[in-house]
Amino acid sequence: MSATKGASRREFFQGITTGAVGVAAAGYMGGANLAAAQATNQICTEKLTVLNPLGTAPPVILKPQAPRLDTLDGKTIYLLSNGYPNSQNVLYEMVDWFKANYPKTTFEYRHMPSAMSGRADPAIWEEMKEKADAMILGIGH
Secondary structure: OOOOOOOOHHHHHHHHHHHHHHHHHHHHHHHHHHHHHHHOOOOOOOOOOOOOOOOOOOOOOOOOOOOOOOOOOOOEEEEEEOOOOOHHHHHHHHHHHHHHHOOOOEEEEEEOOOOOOOOOOHHHHHHHHHHOOEEEEEOOO
């Protein structure tokens, strides 16, 4: 149980440690420095404005899922890899499994050139728009 709401245990103890060190340092050094600051009238009275960097999250807009296919027979399904290293291995296995279990269905494997780009080649999207009845996106990490 944490005394600071929302803080992790580590953050809580770091805060206690930092605070304790700060109080100890102020007690050790503060007496002379505070007296010197008061004597020369250098005490800071300026106010600081602190802003919350978290901001406000945008509202979540729900979108319905695409309707399911009534059957896979006679359909063309594309399996698209997102380009992470070795993610294609899982998709190759999936293609083999689907071909063995759904012999009347055509399965096509495509690979994005780079996971960092986050986008497939536009030619792949155009091909899928024309030929695909469904697409399975394999996201690896």
